[in-house]
Amino acid sequence: MSIGPNDPQAGAEHTDQHLGAEEYLTQDSVEEEFLPDGGVAQVAVDLADVDPVLADPEAVAQLVAPDRRIRTEVGAALLRMEAVTMRFGGLVALDGVSFEIRRGEILGLIGPNGAGKTTCFNAMTGVYRPTSGQVVFDGRPLGAIKRNQITRLGIARTFQNIRLFSDMTALENVVVGTDARHRTSVPGALFRSRRHRTEEQDALERGMALLEFVGIGRRATQKARNLPYGDQRRLEIARALATEPKLLCLDEPAAGFNPTEKAELQDLIRKIRDDGYTVLLIEHDMRLVMGVTDRVVVLEFGRKIADGVPAEVSSDPAVIAAYLGVPDDATA
Amino acid sequence: MTTTRIAETAPTAPPAPHLGAGDRLRLWWSALPRPYQWGIGVPFIALLAALPILRPPILTTQGTDFGGVLAQFGMYALLAIGLNVVVGQAGLLDLGYVGFYAIGAYTVGLLTSPDSPWNQTDTWLSRHWAWVFALPIAIAVTAVSGLILGTPTLRLRGDYLAIVTLGFGEIVRLLADNLQNITGGGRGLSGIAFPLVGQTPTRTKGVFSAGNTHLPLNFGTWWYWVSLALIIVVLLFVGNLERSRVGRAWVAIREDEDAAEIMGVPTFKFKLWAFLIGASIGGLSGVLYAGQVQFVSPPTFNVINSMLFLCAVIVGGQGNKLGVILGAFIIVYLPNFFLGRSDLFGIPIDGNAIADYKYLFFGLALMTLMIFRPQGLFPARQKLLSYGREVYVVARRAALAAAGRLPAADEDGAR
Ligand SMILES: Nc1ncnc2c1ncn2[C@@H]1O[C@H](COP(=O)(O)OP(=O)(O)OP(=O)(O)O)[C@@H](O)[C@H]1O
Numbered sequence: 001m002s003i004g005p006n007d008p009q010a011g012a013e014h015t016d017q018h019l020g021a022e023e024y025l026t027q028d029s030v031e032e033e034f035l036p037d038g039g040v041a042q043v044a045v046d047l048a049d050v051d052p053v054l055a056d057p058e059a060v061a062q063l064v065a066p067d068r069r070i071r072t073e074v075g076a077a078l079l080r081m082e083a084v085t086m087r088f089g090g091l092v093a094l095d096g097v098s099f100e101i102r103r104g105e106i107l108g109l110i111g112p113n114g115a116g117k118t119t120c121f122n123a124m125t126g127v128y129r130p131t132s133g134q135v136v137f138d139g140r141p142l143g144a145i146k147r148n149q150i151t152r153l154g155i156a157r158t159f160q161n162i163r164l165f166s167d168m169t170a171l172e173n174v175v176v177g178t179d180a181r182h183r184t185s186v187p188g189a190l191f192r193s194r195r196h197r198t199e200e201q202d203a204l205e206r207g208m209a210l211l212e213f214v215g216i217g218r219r220a221t222q223k224a225r226n227l228p229y230g231d232q233r234r235l236e237i238a239r240a241l242a243t244e245p246k247l248l249c250l251d252e253p254a255a256g257f258n259p260t261e262k263a264e265l266q267d268l269i270r271k272i273r274d275d276g277y278t279v280l281l282i283e284h285d286m287r288l289v290m291g292v293t294d295r296v297v298v299l300e301f302g303r304k305i306a307d308g309v310p311a312e313v314s315s316d317p318a319v320i321a322a323y324l325g326v327p328d329d330a331t332a
Numbered sequence: 333m334t335t336t337r338i339a340e341t342a343p344t345a346p347p348a349p350h351l352g353a354g355d356r357l358r359l360w361w362s363a364l365p366r367p368y369q370w371g372i373g374v375p376f377i378a379l380l381a382a383l384p385i386l387r388p389p390i391l392t393t394q395g396t397d398f399g400g401v402l403a404q405f406g407m408y409a410l411l412a413i414g415l416n417v418v419v420g421q422a423g424l425l426d427l428g429y430v431g432f433y434a435i436g437a438y439t440v441g442l443l444t445s446p447d448s449p450w451n452q453t454d455t456w457l458s459r460h461w462a463w464v465f466a467l468p469i470a471i472a473v474t475a476v477s478g479l480i481l482g483t484p485t486l487r488l489r490g491d492y493l494a495i496v497t498l499g500f501g502e503i504v505r506l507l508a509d510n511l512q513n514i515t516g517g518g519r520g521l522s523g524i525a526f527p528l529v530g531q532t533p534t535r536t537k538g539v540f541s542a543g544n545t546h547l548p549l550n551f552g553t554w555w556y557w558v559s560l561a562l563i564i565v566v567l568l569f570v571g572n573l574e575r576s577r578v579g580r581a582w583v584a585i586r587e588d589e590d591a592a593e594i595m596g597v598p599t600f601k602f603k604l605w606a607f608l609i610g611a612s613i614g615g616l617s618g619v620l621y622a623g624q625v626q627f628v629s630p631p632t633f634n635v636i637n638s639m640l641f642l643c644a645v646i647v648g649g650q651g652n653k654l655g656v657i658l659g660a661f662i663i664v665y666l667p668n669f670f671l672g673r674s675d676l677f678g679i680p681i682d683g684n685a686i687a688d689y690k691y692l693f694f695g696l697a698l699m700t701l702m703i704f705r706p707q708g709l710f711p712a713r714q715k716l717l718s719y720g721r722e723v724y725v726v727a728r729r730a731a732l733a734a735a736g737r738l739p740a741a742d743e744d745g746a747r
């Protein structure tokens with residue numbers, strides 16, 4: 001082994017999180033024959049070489065932890081959907097949906113295909129404006145607030161169909177997320193103001209910590225589009241976390257994962273919550289949902305049909321009829 | 333210990349990652365310590381600046397003055413850098429960029445030409461420095477025009493934006509052509525100011541005057557030097573922007589505007605900034621043009637020139653600020669290279685005819701390029717982080733170690 005794992009501080013856990021270096025490199029070189037860009041983008045680096053702090057998972061978690069200036073108390077409703085209706089022409093995608101996400105919990109949002117889960121996300125993040133009803137976040141109705149401001153208020157999301165900045169490296173993708181908290185604009189950057197410099201340093205440090213946190217530190221300098229599928233999903237999570245959200249919304253993060261990857265993801269989601277984030281999870285895999293969530297909301301045809309702790313929900317006859325009756329693989 | 337696993341997972345994999353020449357150069361350069369970079373960069377720039385004095389035999393143009401060609405290259409390089417901010421970095425297709433070039437040139441013309449009703453050279457702008465004073469004014473005017481064009485149009489996307497900007501470029505030229513009382517219409521504005529410095533008995537109007545035809549330090553050479561200095565300043569600024577929140581926002585917008593917005597990037601604001609900065613740099617180039625040629629008239633600002641600028645950006649490699657400078661060089665230099673040449677390495681050619689058909693050749697070249705190398709001759713590998721050097725250095729070390737050319741530990745020790 002040439003890179004990384006020879007670092008004594010890294011320890012067993014550190015290497016476990018990654019594949020062996022060689023394996024990465026050989027995978028890359030296969031792709032690379034067809035990729036004109038290559039270069040730095042193709043090499044796995046050990047972030048601990050850049051910043052030794054990153055070899056310590058505790059310190060990484062500390063760096064990743066969110067800003068805790070949140071008005072909402074732990075356990076109180078951080079986000080409330082208040083009778084949200086969303087119409088597309090004649091189609092009612094959401095029909096008077098109300099539920100709340102409490103600070104510090106992992107809430108599952110489930111339902112058959114086309115139930116309106118993604119539409120819920122879009123209504124929360126300002127992509128769509130509700131036809132009626134409102135979304136209240138941390139005590140403030142979202143109304144006509146711009147999408148980028150909603151992100152800065154503290155809602156971050158991933159996308160069901162991955163939407164990374166494919167020409168940027170993994171690290172740069174995450175740094176775009178950290179920029180949501182930065183204030184440097186053109187004059188500051190032109191003349192390299194002091195604020196710009198501290199923000200850049202902060203971005204780099206936090207960005208690397210985030211990559212390490214979701215387990216793709218080695219991929220830092222690779223272009224997003226060259227990452228394997230699973231790492232792209234992880235990168236989406238890292239990028240969303242980078243915006244220091246109060247609420248993290250994950251849209252089917254385990255789609256296309258094998259059971260091992262799902263188990264790893266489950267650990268990651270728990271780790272994120274333990275770090276102080278509130279998580280909203282859309283997922284089809286019932287085992288994952290039942291294993292990781294504190295509460296579950298079930299949608300069907302745009303209507304909420306159940307809301308409660310996983311055990312309760314999974315024995316609800318309406319839910320069984322609507323959702324659990326559908327075999328697992330039919331929803332992939 | 334992992335060899336068996338490799339064999340299992342990727343039996344056909346080549347033994348080590350292969351790096352292209354360009355990437356190797358990039359890796360090597362980015363890992364060089366700062367003083368070394370200066371040590372290589374400064375003599376290189378000095379060599380570029382010395383070109384019109386050295387006049388290398390094959391390189392020197394025959395049909396037109398070499399200094400003049402280089403001066404024109406300087407202006408096009410600035411245009412390419414500015415347009416690259418808009419098209420290459422932010423991904424906004426602007427087909428009317430020549431409009432900003434025109435506004436910059438005409439602002440200087442209107443402020444300093446005796447033909448203009450707004451001529452200020454004899455009131456508050458001194459004769460000697462009128463051009464220098466007009467420069468910031470012209471940049472401000474173009475920046476504002478960028479803002480005026482951008483505010484309503486940047487809500488449009490893709491093709492729609494391209495068409496609206498195309499219209500803008502045409503509007504500017506038509507205004508210049510039709511506002512007879514102000515712009516002189518088709519007659520244009522002559523006698524535009526230039527810095528009056530270095531006056532000697534042989535150069536009665538100073539080194540920057542079109543009357544200075546004394547080789548090798550004729551006026552073309554001097555304007556080339558001015559543009560070279562400005563290019564360096566602009567490159568430093570644009571580089572600072574690139575490696576900042578601003579540059580990252582631009583690339584994010586280029587890649588996926590909606591995702592960028594949802595990740596907290598104020599997309600409209602940064603698109604407007606891109607337009608404004610691109611416009612200012614285009615205006616700056618126009619100011620240089622007005623000063624060097626000392627005459628402006630509408631045909632110079634034909635929309636076909638917009639395409640030529642775009643061609644420079646695409647040939648050079650969108651997003652690569654050094655690449656687009658080479659693109660500009662190709663666009664300006666090649667036609668001039670053939671001009672007045674009757675033989676090339678002993679083969680008889682009709683150079684003037686080749687130069688006449690430049691649009692045909694550029695068109696063909698562009699099509700060939702789009703088929704075989706759509707990313708341009710020098711594709712971008714932008715660095716978007718201010719303090720990312722450490723990461724790149726580590727990456728280079730890992731790359732070299734992986735390529736089996738030197739063990740990682742050795743370099744560690746050397747550092
Ligand atoms: N922009 C839109 N225009 C028209 N119809 C839409 C739009 N977005 C969503 N819909 C419709 O709204 C309904 C709910 O879609 P949504 O994407 O929210 O489902 P989902 O629960 O996320 O399903 P899946 O599990 O397949 O991701 C679907 O019938 C969909 O076709």
Ligand SMILES: [Mg+2]
Pocket residue numbers: 117118119160
């Ligand atoms: Mg969905």
